[in-house]
Amino acid sequence: MKPLSPTDQLFLWLEKRQQPMHVGGLQIFSFPDDAPDDYVARLAEQLRSNTEVTAPFDRRLDSRLAQPVWVRDKHLDLEHHVRFEALPTPGRIRELLAFVSAEHSHLMDRERPLWEFHLIEGLGDRQFAVYIKVHHSLVDGISAMKIIQRMLTTAPSKRNMPPLWDVSAQPKPDEDRSGPSLWHSVGHLLEQSGKQLGTVPAVARELLRTINTGRKSPAHQSVFQAPRSILNQKITGSRRFAAQSYCLKRIKAVCKAYRTTVNDVVTAMCASALRTYLMNLDALPDKPLIAMVPVSLRKYERSDCDKAEDNQTGGNHVGVILANLYTDENHAGTRLLKIHQGIQETKDRYALMSPEEIVNYTALTLAPAAFHLLTGMAPKWQTFNVVISNVPGPQKTCYWNGARLEGIYPVSIAMDRLALNMTLTSYNDHIEFGLIGCRRTLPSVQRMLDYLEDGLAELEQGVFN
């Protein structure tokens, strides 16, 4: 028995029918060379025989004295958690994304441990997929990525790896939560405001005080400059998931030519995609869109193209930046440079600030969003329009029981007023985009994949001309 932290309670409390609070990961694997055609079915058999389930996968919600706690589920039904499924003909990535879109829309059964493991056969080219779904109250994005990595190895010949849900023979999961985030900030306030989710009015009061203090300071006025857009409406319950992989080489070539960072280039790609998408819906605001982007606060270097970008977002030096996406700018190259400069200015400002000042600034940045989430009030305080976040993944080719991992895509959370989440993962020599959006508020989110590609191509054109 273990009480839930305020942040964990928050994820349960925020969950609504149209706003599930689970995160997911989609992995695509290639069959080992010598695999028989029924390789995935055999794998399913093998997985089903692994009936040992260890923490946190054996924990279910319960309550003790009106306090939510995790308890060991004594009647764990592995068949409920480990699903063997198939894609319909013709088994392309399109069918896989449709599958994940539907599955990610479904709430999980709160009477059971809040995770599901889907082994998916029927993908073409001797490939298969794994979609893992975990409630955010059980694990956060960074920890989820760590847990997923624990089922992988860099050794192609290694077999009989323990399944995800049995990590008894493996190192303990890192209990550290990720750096500053919307959740962290709200969770922190919850902790300071009486520990209980029953104290939402107190927390909201605290948030309101933060916001009002901030509004009086000229340095913080920029926090309220985001325009309103269709990205910031109430959402419905069904999701569209779209994913795409990009060769890091392409992105680095652009970043070198423009003397920016990898993070700037992927942010510019997102900006470009959003701009085209909204223009096609005749819904592009006049004022530029603002993204919330977690970035590294290490000593800034002019060009970090040759460094592993993922290290930037790890560790404790992560700050939240409100990045102006300059979606009002027509020229792709100019847009990238402006985005770069904007992010750079915030980083420079952060360099002059003490860690405490950065924490306060981050809290202010996120307070209006948190205030809205908790109270549903004040929809006019739009401080950012979209979340663009980067979760570091493994930097070497990985294998799972001999099957090569071809890609790993994050499936995050869409929320009221944040109808789109763009999360990126770095894996090996690729950057992989996972977009999750409300299917009704944002029609045809999958088109954004084409627009991301167009955005990158436009930048490349500037390099080669």
Added chain:
Amino acid sequence: MKPLSPTDQLFLWLEKRQQPMHVGGLQIFSFPDDAPDDYVARLAEQLRSNTEVTAPFDRRLDSRLAQPVWVRDKHLDLEHHVRFEALPTPGRIRELLAFVSAEHSHLMDRERPLWEFHLIEGLGDRQFAVYIKVHHSLVDGISAMKIIQRMLTTAPSKRNMPPLWDVSAQPKPDEDRSGPSLWHSVGHLLEQSGKQLGTVPAVARELLRTINTGRKSPAHQSVFQAPRSILNQKITGSRRFAAQSYCLKRIKAVCKAYRTTVNDVVTAMCASALRTYLMNLDALPDKPLIAMVPVSLRKYERSDCDKAEDNQTGGNHVGVILANLYTDENHAGTRLLKIHQGIQETKDRYALMSPEEIVNYTALTLAPAAFHLLTGMAPKWQTFNVVISNVPGPQKTCYWNGARLEGIYPVSIAMDRLALNMTLTSYNDHIEFGLIGCRRTLPSVQRMLDYLEDGLAELEQGVFN
């Protein structure tokens, strides 16, 4: 725009995360003889091109002046409603039932028309399946069956049938609701108590009055004789669906030998399965289980074996019977005869009653369950342990665009305190059982299929010895 009836509102109001209020139907088809291997994929393409959607499939929920109404959905996204899916290897009925179990557990998106059509490939023996899911507020079980039948034909050569969701060229759906049922009874009370679901206290008061009147009358004391059992606990959100088809010939042979009705024999099969299931869990109550069974109130005939049983439950002469299942009786043949006699006695009593008296009796029968559903109070009033209901289906071999319908299985609703629902459909020369249960409250519901078979075999043994 059309206001929801009180009964329709009831289905929305009763819906909870662990208690979805949609019904389903699973149909299994055989490929036409000349069909290519990619027949189902082509069918999917063809279905997708049918983008015309007519009432009630184009209606979504909205509200006007705090009153729930149906409005036309102007942004209908057919891809959300019509899903093409596949079973994993080896594509047996077992995988199909697992698929339906998972899908039936998921709540539907209330921002959209409340229906889904799943076309499922990957079933062996050149077969495929269709699982249709419709919210009970949009359509009831009998109407659903009628709508499903409208997409079918008895002509094997007929092609280009309009899809389920476009019935514009077809006769209007029969707006008649099914006969007395739990819902009908509660809906009726709602209507008498002020039309609005906001008046739940008034309705509950009315139900309580009904119950207390009944308790004073000696004739009605039998209503409170059901034992408490694991069938009558709070449920969780995940479901297990199990289905099985029985040749009507087998059942009729038994029913002739024992001089009972087909309905008596299937009720006895359910009794037998429940008895074995609960004994194996060491959870069989000492007192016999009581089932709620809708039955025909037409002039009783000693043996109706040679008549089409389905007509019995159609029309307006349907009454709700609390059938003693005699699960305390060891001998299968004796159990059948006792069940037959018990049902017969109620029918005889009904024959002496006026239609108004029968309606009152039915209301009393269902009132405690309704009272509990609406208020969550008084868990000790257990009037029945399980619902065993029979939905008439088509009596001739049916086809859908040349594919022969092999079976049609109902997928009903499990609820708090009614963790298992056993619904039967008659089709052609078969009786098809669909069992839906809470997967946690009732572990391994699928075992009941074996126990149903054992129950029938035991009765057959009595016939042949």
